[in-house]
Amino acid sequence: xNKIFLTGGSGFVGQSVKTYFGSLIHELDLRNSVLVKLxxxxxxxxxxxxxxxxxxxxxKEYYExxxxxxKKIYDAFLVSEAMVFITLSSVKAVADxxxxxxxxxxxxxxxxxxxxxxxxxxxxxxxxxxxxxxxVYVLRPCMIHGPGNKGNLNLLYKIVxxxxxxxxxxxxxxxxxxxxxxxxxxxxxLIERADxxxxxxxxxxxxxxxxxxxxxxIAQSQNRAPKIWNISKKFIxxxxxxGDKLHLPLNAExxxxxxxxxxxxxxxxxAAIGKPLPxxxxxxxxxxxxxxxxxx
Numbered sequence: 001x002n003k004i005f006l007t008g009g010s011g012f013v014g015q016s017v018k019t020y021f022g023s024l025i026h027e028l029d030l031r032n033s034v035l036v037k038l039x040x041x042x043x044x045x046x047x048x049x050x051x052x053x054x055x056x057x058x059x060k061e062y063y064e065x066x067x068x069x070x071k072k073i074y075d076a077f078l079v080s081e082a083m084v085f086i087t088l089s090s091v092k093a094v095a096d097x098x099x100x101x102x103x104x105x106x107x108x109x110x111x112x113x114x115x116x117x118x119x120x121x122x123x124x125x126x127x128x129x130x131x132x133x134x135x136v137y138v139l140r141p142c143m144i145h146g147p148g149n150k151g152n153l154n155l156l157y158k159i160v161x162x163x164x165x166x167x168x169x170x171x172x173x174x175x176x177x178x179x180x181x182x183x184x185x186x187x188x189x190l191i192e193r194a195d196x197x198x199x200x201x202x203x204x205x206x207x208x209x210x211x212x213x214x215x216x217x218i219a220q221s222q223n224r225a226p227k228i229w230n231i232s233k234k235f236i237x238x239x240x241x242x243g244d245k246l247h248l249p250l251n252a253e254x255x256x257x258x259x260x261x262x263x264x265x266x267x268x269x270x271a272a273i274g275k276p277l278p279x280x281x282x283x284x285x286x287x288x289x290x291x292x293x294x295x296x
Contacts, residue, residue, distance in 0.1 A: 002024075002040060002041060003024065003026050003040025003041060003042070004021055004024045004025050004026065004040060004041070004042040004043075004044060004191070005026050005027075005028050005038055005040050005042065005043045005044065005082070006018070006025050006026065006027050006028065006044045006046065007027070007028050007030060007043075007044070007045045007046055007047035007069075007073060008045070008046030008047035008048060009025070009027040009046075011046060011047075011048075012144070012146070012148060012149050012150075012180075013046050013088065013144060013180070013183070014046050014047075015148065016146065016148075016180050016183075016184060017044060017046070017184070017187070020184045020187075020188075026040065028073075030047060030069070038076055038077065038080035038081065038082050040081075040082055041082060041083055041084060041191075042082060042083070042084040042085075042086070042191050043073065043076075043077050043080075043082050043084070043085045043086070044086050044087075044187070045070060045073045045074070045085070045086070045087040045088075046087070046088050047065070047069060048065055048066050048069075048070075048088065048118075049061050049062050049064075049065040049066050049114070049117070050114075059113040062113040062114055062116075062117035063113070063117045063120070065117075066114070066117035066118050066120075066121055067117045067118075067120045067121045067124070070087060070121035070124070070125070071121070071124050073087075074087075074124070074125055074128070077134075078128060078130065078131075078134075082134075083133060083134050083135065084134070084135050084136075084137075084190070084191055085134070085135070085136045085137070086136075086137045086139065086187065086190055086191070087121070087125070087137075087138055087139070088139050088141060089118045089119075089121065089122050089138050089139060089140045089200070090114070090115065090118050090140055090141065091140050091141070091142050091202065091262075091264055092110060092112065092114060092115040092118065093108065093110055093115050093116075093118035093119040093122060093140060094106050094107075094108050094109070094110065094115075094119075094140065095107075095108075095109055095110065095115075096110065096111050096112060096115060097260065097262070098261075098262055098263070100263075101263045101264070101265045102202065102262070102263065102264045102265060103202070103265045103267070103268070104140075104199075104200050104201065104202055104268055122138050122200065125138060126138075126200075130198075134198075135190075135194065135196070135198045136198045136199075137190050137196075137198060137199070137201060138199070138200045138201070139186075139200075139201055139203045140200060140201065140202045140203060140264075141178045141183065141202075141203040141204070142175075142176045142177060142178050142202075142203070142204045142262070142264045143175075143176075143177050143178060144177075144178045144179075144180060144183060145177055145178070145179065145180065145284070145285065145288045146179060146180030146181065146284070146287070146288055146291075147180075147287065147288060147291035148291065149180070149288065153214075153285075153288060153289075154292060156211075156214060156215070156218065157218050157289060157292045160215060160218040160219055160222065160224075160226070160227075161218075161222065163224075163227065164227070165227040165228070165229045166211070166212070166215045166226070166227060166228045166229065167229045167231050167236070168211065168231075168236060168255075168258060168259055169212055169228035169229050169230040169231070170230040170231060170232065170233050170236070171211075171233060171236075171258075171259035172210060173210050173211055173259050173260060173261040174208040174209065174210055174261045174263050175208055175209065175210070175211070175261060175262050175263070176204040176205065176208045176262060176263050176264035177204070177205055177208075177209065177281060177284070177285060178203050178204050178205055179205055179277075179279045179281070179283075179284025179285070179287070179288075180284075181278060181279045181284060181287070182203075182205055182277045182278065182279050182284065183203060185277065185278050186203060186269065186273070186277075189273050189275070193273075196272045196273065197272060201266075201268055201269040201272070202264050202265060202266055202268065202269060203264075203266065203269060204264040204265070204266045205266075205277065205279070205280070205281040205284060206266065206270075206277060206280065206281060207280065207281040207282070208261075208263045208264075208281070209281055209282070209285070211258070211259070212226075212228055213282075214285065215227075215228055216228075217282060217285050217286055217289060218289050220286070221286055221289035221290050221292075221293055222289075222293060236250075236255065237252075237255070240252045240254070240255040
């Protein structure tokens with residue numbers, strides 16, 4: 001392997017890729033309208049417009065970056081000497097909410113522009129024939145986390161840090177996560193092994209965890225006891241319904257987001273790789289939470 005071309009090197013995943021693969025990485029300059037000759041073995045297309053939780057992005061930005069840019073990079077791959085193309089899609093290209101374990105065969109019904117733009121990129125990629133010997137992988141990760149990552153896990157960490165009780169302990173849920181260490185391992189396997197078939201693969205740690213589990217791990221990383229209150233579900237739901245009417249911070253929509261389940265199956269990918277992931281769900285999350293502690 002002589003070169004790995006990378007887009008999105010400034011993002012959390014891109015920074016991790018540069019650290020993991022070192023001198024093999026060559027970043028593509030996307031400001032140049034004409035791509036340089038792709039004479040490396042691998043293209044990792046990780047540039048993208050992330051999910052906007054604050055609803056401040058213009059919808060067209062998602063399609064310009066997540067769809068149109070992906071088309072441009074993929075077209076360059078098809079006519080290049082590169083043999084492997086890997087891009088990050090998202091489980092949200094399939095569904096924003098699930099009532100069962102999400103597999104690659106789940107009906108596709110994204111509701112956000114983020115999810116729709118990712119799905120359109122997927123559909124374009126697999127509408128094109130590829131030359132013999134080339135391999136194409138579209139990865140659908142769930143929430144990726146690790147040292148240096150900022151997001152919802154960081155917000156939850158701050159709640160526990162301030163000794164604020166978690167008042168939704170009576171709600172039972174399960175959510176899948178993806179450790180950055182596991183993602184790097186998966187990328188290495190896909191790059192190095194020609195026996196792994198091209199296709200779409202969900203990416204997740206093996207074991208989904210509940211929010212109560214997360215609270216417990218965060219408290220453990222801080223050497224404190226978790227504060228989880230099991231207040232009646234009916235009471236909390238009543239407060240949320242009042243929140244809908246009075247526009248309070250806790251409303252029905254936010255309660256659903258905080259307590260719903262989103263379990264992602266990694267069975268297809270694990271069967272293709274045939275090796276266990278290097279980091280367990282709890283080990284990966286503990287490493288992330290300890291990094292928050294070190295960066296305070």
